[in-house]
Amino acid sequence: MEFTTLGALVGLIIAIILIIKKVHPAYSLILGALIGGIVGGGGLTGTVGTMVSGAQSMMSSVLRILTSGILAGALIKTGAAEKIADVIVKKLGQRFALVSVAVATMIICAVGVFVDISVITVAPIAMAIAEKAGYNKPSVLLAMIGGGKAGNIISPNPNTIATAEAFQIDLTALMIRNIVPALAALVVTILLSTLLSRKSGVMVTEADLEQVTDKNLPSFLAAIAGPVVVILLLALRPIVGISIDPLIALPIGGIVCMLCCGQIRNIIFYTEFGLSKVVGVSILLVGTGTLAGIIKASNIQYDMIALLEAGNLPSFLLAPIAGILMAAATASTTAGATIASQTFSGTLVASGVSAIDAGAMIHAGATVVDSLPHGSFFHATGGSVNMQIKERMKLIPYEALVGLTSTVVSSIIYLL
Template identity: 70%
Template structure:
C-alpha cells in the first residue's frame, strides 16, 4: 500500500469541511480548509499537503472547462424562454388530470437537456403552481414531483456532476448518461407515486399570492424553436456511440446554445445569454476546485484501502463501495456535484482495480449521489423550497421522500450492473 496521509487525517479533514459548510461558511473555502487541516494532521508535512491539494485541484480543470462551456447552453435555454416552453408544452399535453406526472416529467426533461437541477425546479415552479392551483394539489406534492423529476433528469444529463464523474473514470459522457436511463425512469415512477400519496394528505395549498409572485407575460418561443438547441446537443453527443465520431461536450454544449439562440431569433442577445450562463456555473466551477483539493488528500490517504478492508471483513462485494461513496459524500457536502466528484476522484482507481467496469462504477456513484444531496446545509434545499414559497419546517418533511427517490435510482443502477 502506498499512501501519503492517514485515514484519520482524511476523516478529520472531511469532518472539518462538513462542519464549516453546516455553519454556512462558503463551501469551496470549507473544502480547502478541511483539506489543509486533514492533510497536516494526516502527514505532519505542510509542503506535501499543499502540493497534494494543488495537484487535486489541477485534476479538476478539464471538468471545470467543460462545465463553464455548458453554461452557454443553460443560459440560452433559460433566457430565451426555451426551457420554460418545453416544460409548458409537456404540462399542457398531459393535462390537469395528470398534473403531477406532467410536472415531474417536465422537470426531468428540462434537467436532462442541460439545465441545472435547482434551476430546473425554479423554471418549472410557476407552471406547477398554476396547474396545481386548478387541480387542487398541495405544495408538498408539487415540489416533490419537481425535485424527483429533477433527480431523475440529473443522472442522464450533461450537467456538472455527470461531466465530473465521466472525467474521473475517463468514460464517454454520452455512454454514462445512457447507462442511467433505466434508473432515471424508475426514479420518475416512484416520484409520481409518492407525490400522489402526498397530494391526498393535508398540506399548504397554492394561493393567489403564490401565483402573483410568478406572474410573467414574456413571449415564449415555439416548441420547435425551443427544442432546437437540446436536439443539436443530443445529436452531436450521440455521434460517438453510434458512428464513433467524437464531438467533445466542450464543443457540443455551447453549439447547442448557439443553435437555440438562432432558432429563437435571439442571436443578438447571445453574448448576454453566455454571460448569464457563466454566472450560473461560476459557483459550481469554484466549488469543484475546492472539491479537488480535499479529493486529492483523500485519494492520497489510506482511507480507500481501509474501506476496502472493512468491506472484506463484512463479506461485502467491492462494487458496493460505488453507491455508498456517492451517498455519503453527497450527503456530507449537500451537493450532487461535490459528492459525486469527491467519490469518483477518490475511489475510481480502487473500483477499477477491483474489476468493476468504469461505466458501471460511475453510474452507481452518480445515482448514489442523489439520495441525500438535498440536506439543509446545501443551497438546493433552500432554492427549491423558496421556488414555491415553502417554509423550512415544511421543506424538511420532504427530505425522507427525496431520499426514497434517490435510493430507487441507486438500487436500480446496482441491479443494472449485476445483470
Template identity: 70%
Template sequence: MSYEFTTIGALIGLAIAIFLIIKKVQPAYSLILGALIGGIIGGGGLVTTANTMVTGAQGMMSSVLRILTSGILAGALIKTGAAEKIAETIVDKLGQKRSIAAISIATMIICSVGVFIDISVITVAPIALAIGKKAGLAKSGVLLAMIGGGKAGNIISPNPNTLAASEAFNIDLTALMIKNIFPAVCALIVTVILATLLAKKNKEMIDEKEMELKEDKELPGFLPAICGPLIVIILLALRPLFEISVDPLIALPIGGVLSILITGNRKHLIAYTEFGLSKVIGVSVLLIGTGTIAGIIKASALQYDVTNLLEIMNMPAFVLAPLSGILMAGATASTTAGATISSQTFSSALLSAGVPAISAAAMIHAGSTVIDSLPHGSFFHATGGSVNMSIRERMKLIPYEACVGLASTIASVIIYLI
C-alpha cells in the same frame, strides 16, 4: 501499499469541511481549509499537503472547462424562454388529470438537456404552481414532483456531476448518460407515486401569493425551443452511434448558441452567454475546492481501509460505489461534490476490484442523489424558496426525496449485477 496521509487525517479534514459548510462558510473555502488541516493532521506536512491539494485541483480542470462552456446552453435555455416553453408544452399536452406526472416529466427533461437541477425546479415552478392550483394539489406534492423529476433528469444529463464522474473514470459522457436511463425511469415512477399521494394527503394548498410568481413574457415556439437541446443530443450521440467523437466542450456551447439564434435572439447573444457563465461560476469554483479535498482523500489510506473493511464484513467491492456516493453527497449536501469526491477517491479501488468503469461511475452517480438535499446545501433552500415553502415544511420532504434517489440507486446496482 504506500500513501501520503492517514485515514484519520482525511476524515478529520472532511469533517471540518462539513462543519464549516453547515456554519454557512463558503463551500469552496470550507473544502480547501478542510483539505489543508486534514493533510497536516494526516502527517503529510505543509509542503506535501499543499502540493497534493494543487494536484487535486488540477485534476478538476477538464471538468471545469466543460462546465464553463455548458453555461452557454444553460443561459440560452433559460433566457430565451426555451426551457419554460418545453415545460409548458409537456404540462399542456398531458393535461390536468396527469398534472403530477406532467410536472415531473417536464422537470426531468429540462434537467436532462443540461439545465442545473435547482434552476430546472425554479424554471418549472411557476407553471407547476399554476396547474397545481387548478387541480387542487398540495404544495408539498408539487415540489416533490419537481425535485424527483429533476433527480431523474440529473443522472442522464450533461450536468457538472455527470461530467465529473465521467472524467474521474475516463469514460465517455454519453455512455454514462445512457447507462442511467433505466434508473432515471425508476426514479420518475417513484416520484409520481409519492408526489401523487403527498399532493392529495397534505392539506397545505397553493394560495394566490404563489400564483404571483409567474411572469408574463413572450415564449418561443416549441420547435425552436427544442432545437438547441436536440442538437446537443445528436452531437453527443455521434460517438456511440458512428464513432465520431464530439466533446461536450464543443457540443454544449454549439447547442446553446444555435438555440439563441433559432429562437430569434441574436442581438442578445452576448448577454445570454454572460448570464449562463454567471450560473456556472459557482459550481466551477466549488469543483476546484472539491478537488483539493479529493486530492487529500485520494492520497490517504482511506480507500484501502474502506476496501479492507468491506472484505472483513464479507461485502462485495461494488458496494463501495453507491455507498460512497450516498455518504459523500450527504456530507457535502451536493450531488456534484459528492459524485466528484467519490469518483476521484474510489475509482482506482473499484477498478482494481474488477468493477467496470461505466458501472462504477453510474452507481456512484445515482447514489449521489439520495441524500444530497440536506439543509446545509443550497439546493434545499433554492427549491423551498421556489414555492415559498417554510424550512420546517421543506424538511418533511427529505425522506421522500431520499426514496426517489434510492430507487435510482437500487436500479443502477441491479443493472450492474445483471
C-alpha cells in the same frame, strides 16, 4: 504523499462543519483539506502540494462546465426551458398534473439545465396548475425535485461531466447507462407525490402564484432545437464513432438555441448570464479537488474495502455507498460525485468493476441525500414554492427514496 484515514475524515468533518456554519463551500473544502492533510501526516509542504494536484485534476471538468453555461444561459433566457415545460404540462393536462410536472422537470434537467434551476423554472407553471387542481405544496415540490433527480443522472450537467472525467469514460455513455435508473426514479417520484397529495399539507393559494405579464416564448420546435443538436452531436460517437467533445457540443447547442429562438443578437448577454450560473459550480469544483486530492492519497479507500470484506459484502457496493456518503457530507450532487469518483475510481476498477458501471453507481448514489439543509439546493427549491423550512425538512425522506431507487436499479443492472 500518503495520508492517514483519520486525517481524511478530520478534513471531511471540518469541511462539513464549516459548510453548516455558512462558510462558502469552496473555502470550507480547502480549509478542511489543509487541516486534514496536516493531521494525516503530510506536513505543510506535502499537504499543499497534494491539494494543488487535486485541484489541477479538476481543470478539464471545469473547462467543460464553463462552456456548458452557454447552453444553460440560452435555454433559460430565451424562454426555451419554460416553453418545453409549458407544452409538456399542457399536453398532459390537470388530470395528470403531478406526472406532467415531474416529466417536465426531468426533461429540462436532462437537456442541460442545472437541477435547482430546473425546479425554479418549472415552479411557476406547477404552482398555477396545483392551485387549480387542489394539490398541496409538498406533493408538487416532490414531483419537481424527483423529476430533477431523475433527469440529473442522464444530463450533461457538472456532476455527470466530473464523474465521466474521473473515470475517463465517454460522457454520452455515462448518460445512457443511467436511463433505466432514471425512469425508475421518475415512476417512484410520481407514486410518492401522488401519495403526498392525499395527505394534509400546505395548499397552494393565489398569493403563491407568480404574477406574470404576457411572455413572448419561442415555439416548441425552436425551444427544443438546441437540446436536440447537443444530443445528436454527443450521440455521434456511439453511433458512427465520431467523437464530439462536450466542450464543443454544449456551446453549439446553446448557439443553435439562440438562432432558432431569434435571439442571437443577445448572445453576449445570454452567455454572460450562463457563465454566472456555472462559475459558482466551477469554483466549488476547484475546492472539491483539493479535498478529493487529500482523500484520494489517504488510506480511506482501502479501509472502506476492508470494512466491506469484514461484513462479507461485495466490493462493488463501495461505488453507491461512496456516492451517498460524499453527497450527504457536502449536500451537493456535484461535489459528492466528484469526491467519490476521484477517490475511489482506481480502487473500483482494480477490483474488477467496469469504469462505466462504477461511475453510474456513484453518480446515482450522489442523488440520495444531496439535498440536506447545509446545501443551497434545499433552500432554493423550498423558496421556489414559498415553503417554510419545517415543511421542507419533511420532504427529505421522500427525496432520499427517489435517489435510492435509481441507485438500487443502477446496482442491479451492474449485477445483471
